[in-house]
Every structure is written in structure tokens, then in C-alpha cells.
Amino acid sequence: xxxxxxxxxxxxxxxxxxxxxxxxxxxxxxxxxxxxxxxxxxxxxxxxxxxxxxxxxxxxxxxxxxxxxxxxxxxxxxxxxxxxxxxxxxxxxxxxxxxxxxxxxxxxxxxxxxxxxxxxxxxxxxxxxxxxxxxxxxxxxxxxxxxxxxxxxxx
Numbered sequence: 001x002x003x004x005x006x007x008x009x010x011x012x013x014x015x016x017x018x019x020x021x022x023x024x025x026x027x028x029x030x031x032x033x034x035x036x037x038x039x040x041x042x043x044x045x046x047x048x049x050x051x052x053x054x055x056x057x058x059x060x061x062x063x064x065x066x067x068x069x070x071x072x073x074x075x076x077x078x079x080x081x082x083x084x085x086x087x088x089x090x091x092x093x094x095x096x097x098x099x100x101x102x103x104x105x106x107x108x109x110x111x112x113x114x115x116x117x118x119x120x121x122x123x124x125x126x127x128x129x130x131x132x133x134x135x136x137x138x139x140x141x142x143x144x145x146x147x148x149x150x151x152x153x154x155x
Contacts, residue, residue: 005130006096006106011138016146018138021126025133028100031065038126038135042066045135046119046127048102050095050111053080058094060113062104062127062143067116067155077114077152103130104147113149115140120151 004012011018023037035042042065049061049069059078063069075083088099095107104113104127119125119140127143129136143149 005103005134007103007128007130007136008134010106011136011146014146016138016142018136018142020129021135021137023133023135025100028098028132034135035065035126040126040137043118044122044125046116046125048104048128050086050091050102051078051083052086053078053083055080058086058111059083060104060107060111060147060149061154062113062115062119062147062149063154064116064118070155073152073154074114077150077154078112097128097130098132101128101130101132101134103128103136104143104149105136106130110148113147114152114154115143115147115149116154117151118155119143 031047035045045065046062047065051059061069125140126135126137
């Protein structure tokens with residue numbers, strides 16, 4: 001494996017079982033495209049979305065790649081009046097990750113994190129490992145532990 005990302009280092013430090021999956025990509029691809037390149041059912045592949053609430057606080061949502069985050073459900077999950085996606089130019093300074101390589105694990109700061117409830121019944125989920133073309137595969141319960149996340153209805 002090439003250089004380790006923050007996400008991979010943290011999972012190793014926490015002794016959480018995971019698998020790294022690499023796929024060819026030089027720039028961000030859609031999550032559906034990433035699933036196809038990996039040959040993994042897209043219901044198991046999740047994207048990481050960073051938002052800002054009316055209060056100014058930031059939140060992380062992990063949802064299936066073929067779905068859209070329901071901002072009303074996200075606001076309810078976070079206890080905010082409303083929530084909006086952050087601008088992509090804010091992503092790197094805020095999280096340390098770039099668009100297409102944003103992992104819910106290992107951001108510069110720990111933000112409240114929510115995983116769509118559909119993940120709960122899956123044997124495994126795949127999500128960004130912190131770099132374009134690098135994905136992490138693990139049981140969703142392990143992501144919940146590693147990211148100190150909670151399951152919520154988000155889509």
C-alpha cells in the first residue's frame with residue numbers, strides 16, 4: 001500500500017478490522033462509478049457528506065452512494081433547525097480531505113457523525129479511506145465505533 005491516510009492509521013491504532021480496496025482514479029468519481037469500478041453492489045458503498053447547521057456547527061453524514069441526503073432528516077438527526085451542504089472549497093481546510101476522498105474517520109476535528117440506518121442491516125459497507133481511489137471495507141458496526149457515529153434515517 002502507498003502512503004497511509006489518517007483514516008487507515010486511526011483504524012490500525014484502534015485495532016479495528018478493515019480491508020483496503022484501491023481502484024484506478026486520478027480525479028473524483030461519483031460513488032456509483034466507484035462502486036462499479038470496485039465491482040461492489042452500490043447498496044454497500046457509502047459517501048461522506050459534510051454539512052453546516054443553522055447554529056454554525058458542522059456535521060458528517062454517511063449515506064448510500066445512489067441516494068441523496070434528505071436535508072430535513074439530517075437537520076432532525078443533528079437537532080438543528082436546518083442544514084446545508086458546505087461549499088467544496090471549505091472541505092479541505094475544514095476536514096483535511098479533498099472532494100472524492102473524504103473519509104468519515106480521521107478528519108482534522110471530530111464532528112458529530114451519522115450513518116444512514118440502511119447500513120445497519122448490511123454485512124459490510126465501503127467508504128472513502130481518505131484519498132481518491134482508496135476505499136475502506138468493514139462491518140457498519142465498526143464504522144459506528146471508529147467514527148463515534150449514530151444510525152439515523154437520512155435518505
